[in-house]
Amino acid sequence: MSDKEKHKKKDRNNIFKLVVSQFLINLGDVLINPKVTLPWIMQVVGAPLYLLGWLVPIRESGSLLPQIVIAHFMYRLKVRKWVWVLGSVIQSISVLAMGVCAFFFDGAIAGWGILGGLIIFSIARGLNSVASKDVLGKTVDKAKRGRVTGWSSSASGLITVCVAVSILLYFKDIEGGASYYIGGIAVATLVWLLAAWIYSSINEPQSDIDPKNTKLLDLFKELGLLRKDKVFREFVIARSLFLCAALSAPFYVVIAQQKSENNTSILGLFILASGLASLFSSPFWGLFSDYSSRKVMIVSSLLSVFTGVFLFLCVRLFPETDFITWLIAILYFVLNIAHQGVRIGRKTYLVNLGEGNKRTSYVSVSNTIIGIVLLAMSSLSLLTYFLSLESLVLVFSIVTLFGVIVAVRLPEA
Numbered sequence: 001m002s003d004k005e006k007h008k009k010k011d012r013n014n015i016f017k018l019v020v021s022q023f024l025i026n027l028g029d030v031l032i033n034p035k036v037t038l039p040w041i042m043q044v045v046g047a048p049l050y051l052l053g054w055l056v057p058i059r060e061s062g063s064l065l066p067q068i069v070i071a072h073f074m075y076r077l078k079v080r081k082w083v084w085v086l087g088s089v090i091q092s093i094s095v096l097a098m099g100v101c102a103f104f105f106d107g108a109i110a111g112w113g114i115l116g117g118l119i120i121f122s123i124a125r126g127l128n129s130v131a132s133k134d135v136l137g138k139t140v141d142k143a144k145r146g147r148v149t150g151w152s153s154s155a156s157g158l159i160t161v162c163v164a165v166s167i168l169l170y171f172k173d174i175e176g177g178a179s180y181y182i183g184g185i186a187v188a189t190l191v192w193l194l195a196a197w198i199y200s201s202i203n204e205p206q207s208d209i210d211p212k213n214t215k216l217l218d219l220f221k222e223l224g225l226l227r228k229d230k231v232f233r234e235f236v237i238a239r240s241l242f243l244c245a246a247l248s249a250p251f252y253v254v255i256a257q258q259k260s261e262n263n264t265s266i267l268g269l270f271i272l273a274s275g276l277a278s279l280f281s282s283p284f285w286g287l288f289s290d291y292s293s294r295k296v297m298i299v300s301s302l303l304s305v306f307t308g309v310f311l312f313l314c315v316r317l318f319p320e321t322d323f324i325t326w327l328i329a330i331l332y333f334v335l336n337i338a339h340q341g342v343r344i345g346r347k348t349y350l351v352n353l354g355e356g357n358k359r360t361s362y363v364s365v366s367n368t369i370i371g372i373v374l375l376a377m378s379s380l381s382l383l384t385y386f387l388s389l390e391s392l393v394l395v396f397s398i399v400t401l402f403g404v405i406v407a408v409r410l411p412e413a
Helices: 003-031 037-044 049-061 067-074 081-104 107-139 142-175 179-199 216-228 230-247 249-259 263-317 324-353 356-385 389-408
Strands: none
Touching (some): 003 142, 049 356, 067 356, 142 263, 230 249, 230 324, 230 389, 249 263
């Protein structure tokens, strides 16, 4: 076998292991969903209601904020797949701890125990986030990276579709016992361990160690990238503005619930729409990103803008029609297609923007900043005291449009 054939075989093996391990992680995310599963468990165990409002912010921001610290410890490592493996093992232990709290305790003790497990889980997820992009950049050719992300997201969509069908067909059985979700937690514990085992077998070339970047005192000097690197700065600004597309999604569901009496069916319908969007659109966005990740960000974010504007017009023009709920579900499906494009496009763009330790710096700094911005932008939901829900969706769409304007100025990566 020639060296070229060996390289192709190694590349195919790495791609397969990356996709399968990410598939398993996505399966675990469905089983431990801070928007569905964990709130349900916390209500079953009688946890205080005020704890429910912390689940999603902790899950999202907790994995982003510490990434600049994680990156600096990674600079000391020549082989960085073990950071991802460590993150998966810690997540498995955290999920097990949440299951123990739900099974043996109740009330505030169970609620705080689950929340504490989620905090550790989210920080561990930051290990995966930083390491995954670095390993992807080192093990897969630039022309194939978008496809890896796309197929992983498509697999996640398939899982979500299965969950949605279960809700629509067997919801009464699921509603009947907490053991269903505790069993899901047990399965999730094993899923993360299996993902770690597969990821550990990836053939990763060694990284260069940069002694200048291993001092903890120089930690926040990385933030100087925002001042020195114009392209990176504008990418972070665009990505921050694109957050509004994702933040608008829950309001589609709430509007539909207000227009319909059958909330259970609507929940399953919207989960199904989300899963189908990921399943069918992600491979396309992945291939498109390998051609131009910048154009993917522009096209997909514009699609989310038009979807939000159309939702506003539909709710205002047809407020009491029988088909409005189905129309909103279709728009939610389109919004999720757009969200997949934004997510895959910006991931591929960031991985391609730098090489080696610079790529790791890009990922850690941008994710840390996005974690802060995400917490700040969550406050936009306070506008519901002054605006209707469809008007708030329109505001999110306008902010996203400014992100499109910034993305247009970015060069091709």
